[in-house]
Amino acid sequence: MSQESSHRVVVIVDENSNPFELGCATEIFGLHRPEIGRDLYDFRLCSPDPDTLMRDGFFTLTGVAGLDAAEHADTLIVPNRPNVDAPRRPAVLDAIRAAHTHGTRLVGFCSGAFTLAEAGVLDGRRATAHWQWADDFRARFPAVELQPDVLFVDDGDILTAAGSAAALDLGLHIVRRDHGAEIANAVSRRLVFAAHRDGGQRQFVERPVPELPDESLAPVLAWAQQHLDTALTVTDLAAQAAVSPATLHRRFQAQLGTTPLAWLTGERITLACRLIELGEQRFDVVARRTGLGTATNLRTLMRRETGLTPSAYRRRFGTSPG
Missing domain, CATH: 3.40.50.880 (Class I glutamine amidotransferase (GATase) domain)
Structure with a gap:
């Protein structure tokens, strides 16, 4: 119960x-x-x-x-x-x-x-x-x-x-x-809803449904989520989508109301939060597994995105005492 x-x-x-x-x-x-x-x-x-x-x-x-x-x-x-x-x-x-x-x-x-x-x-x-x-x-x-x-x-x-x-x-x-x-x-x-759309994203999306099926971002988003532990760049995302970085940027703005880099950072932070909640104590490991590089970068971006440092987040939501 x-x-x-x-x-x-x-x-x-x-x-x-x-x-x-x-x-x-x-x-x-x-x-x-x-x-x-x-x-x-x-x-x-x-x-x-x-x-x-x-x-x-x-x-x-x-x-x-x-x-x-x-x-x-x-x-x-x-x-x-x-x-x-x-x-x-x-x-x-x-x-x-x-x-x-x-x-x-x-x-x-x-x-x-x-x-x-x-x-x-x-x-x-x-x-x-x-x-x-x-x-x-x-x-x-x-x-x-x-x-x-x-x-x-x-x-x-x-x-x-x-x-x-x-x-x-x-x-x-x-x-x-x-x-x-x-x-x-x-x-x-x-x-059955998107787990995280940042509050700063735009209200009005110019083209919420792609005009052509092959313009959907779904494949590249799914691919990126499986490779967050690597040093992905906007250029990498564009190559995976077989478009130029400028075209990818326009599609992100039109379909998601945000930029590729902002989306990628948000996904990395969400994964970092989940790893901390599930008990990973080593922040350098969290940073490496989420593609954020260093514990210092993890600390900076987590504070910006969640308002909490990794240590504070672990104390509040973690499964192990910190």
Whole structure:
């Protein structure tokens, strides 16, 4: 039987909330995890009303806790909805402000950034929102440092995701932050979703589906993941794809919204995190097996990508005491 987690994730559902983001939160934070052997979170839904009409009247949500459940959240996911001009109810905004005062981690998916900003907790903070609302957001909330061309923003105790699908990216990022890369990878496998897309990747991908089958990056990505222990370069990736480095760069930007080097570095760091979690104590070995070269380079890049040094990461997520 799964062990219960003490970290409580609470989602506020309000009138006209989007079902997709609610589904993302449920899939990532609310499911039992027999494949892991324990539940990662204690997951709850709450609402200001006994009956909540969801977006466009698709269905009515009933039988969830009252808004006072937000008082007991460790992570609170705030409501979002398609009409960003309609103000939130004072009770919802008060619950968000109270949670922020108590040190609760706040999360906004898509238009949830508007809810956080309306509550006043984003003033002077970094956040993102869907690109189509960027101008409106800036006009209404000039005190917020909006970053409109990224998938998600992690500003410590407040995290925001740009669009609907980016909710999955941010959710997996939170799991990775809380439980490490190996657990996040297990959750992503169950979702059949990319294990890691960096928050700094662009929201808008110019050509999400290649126009020609032979332009797909899938073969070269799979090949590179099998050769991370070698000193791969962008030139090597281009040669494997039988294109010039400039063409490869354009395809990465169009299909993944990032550069080949940034993708390669992210894959190396993810592998390094997993090796540390699985018990590898020698950081020079981790660096060598991930193609990062030296323990010094590993330390620099891990701190940049995860906010933790290898030693700190091992203390937090490793299977052996450090």
